[in-house]
Amino acid sequence: MTAGGTVVVATKNAGKVREFAHAFGKMGLQVVSMFDYPDLPDIVEDGATFSENARKKAKTVAEALHMMVLADDSGLEVEALGGRPGIYSARYAGESASDALNNAKLLDELALEGAAVQRDTVQGSIPQNDSLLLSKARFVCALALYNPSSGSFVEAEGTVEGFITDTPSGAGGFGYDPLFWLASHGRTMAELSKDEKQAISHRGQALASLLIQLENAQ
Numbered sequence: 001m002t003a004g005g006t007v008v009v010a011t012k013n014a015g016k017v018r019e020f021a022h023a024f025g026k027m028g029l030q031v032v033s034m035f036d037y038p039d040l041p042d043i044v045e046d047g048a049t050f051s052e053n054a055r056k057k058a059k060t061v062a063e064a065l066h067m068m069v070l071a072d073d074s075g076l077e078v079e080a081l082g083g084r085p086g087i088y089s090a091r092y093a094g095e096s097a098s099d100a101l102n103n104a105k106l107l108d109e110l111a112l113e114g115a116a117v118q119r120d121t122v123q124g125s126i127p128q129n130d131s132l133l134l135s136k137a138r139f140v141c142a143l144a145l146y147n148p149s150s151g152s153f154v155e156a157e158g159t160v161e162g163f164i165t166d167t168p169s170g171a172g173g174f175g176y177d178p179l180f181w182l183a184s185h186g187r188t189m190a191e192l193s194k195d196e197k198q199a200i201s202h203r204g205q206a207l208a209s210l211l212i213q214l215e216n217a218q
């Protein structure tokens with residue numbers, strides 16, 4: 001997946017870039033992203049699934065750069081919202097909405113639903129303070145690696161289960177992480193270190209699965 005020890009990731013999300021740089025850095029690989037290629041066209045994410053969107057991002061950038069390219073399409077599925085925002089997670093509160101606006105919209109929608117999780121149904125740790133768990137949720141990540149010379153994809157998907165808390169906490173990660181409570185850790189995703197997040201996250205799991213497929217293909 002590399003050209004001279006570099007992995008090209010077709011993303012304009014700085015949080016994803018940090019996480020891929022951390023993961024690939026441990027393998028001695030550098031990460032570059034669409035921030036390093038400002039002339040690339042914007043990609044319309046019009047797929048019906050995470051996987052379709054990931055394939056489109058990887059193929060578009062790989063064909064423009066004539067290089068192998070990795071792409072990530074990911075999002076949050078909230079049970080009390082019937083799986084929303086799902087593939088629309090990045091634009092939940094509107095086209096190019098900030099993480100803060102998307103998080104505020106998520107809490108608004110859950111309040112409108114009157115969503116609440118019964119504490120005694122939670123396996124693991126519940127928040128110690130007065131904060132409430134509003135709904136079960138999961139993060140999903142689809143990765144696609146496209147090779148423009150062979151016209152072929154390698155793909156992987158990962159998920160992680162948690163709960164939406166009404167009280168944001170933590171400064172790590174990005175996106176919905178401050179609202180994503182991990183009963184396994186008794187913390188939000190934003191309170192984990194980079195290594196802890198990589199070990200359990202949807203993205204970390206998808207990447208591990210992708211790397212195994214690449215090793216097996218050698």
Ligand SMILES: O=c1nc[nH]c2c1ncn2[C@H]1C[C@H](O)[C@@H](COP(=O)(O)OP(=O)(O)OP(=O)(O)O)O1
Pocket residue numbers: 010011012013016045072073074075076089090091102139173174175176177189201203
């Ligand atoms: O680990 C995560 N922790 C918290 N939130 C996350 C995570 N992973 C995805 N998310 C949220 C952020 C964004 O609202 C959406 C991804 O949308 P998605 O289209 O895949 O990415 P994006 O538009 O930010 O960047 P790009 O398409 O250039 O890769 O899901």
Ligand SMILES: [Mg+2]
Pocket residue numbers: 045090
């Ligand atoms: Mg996007």
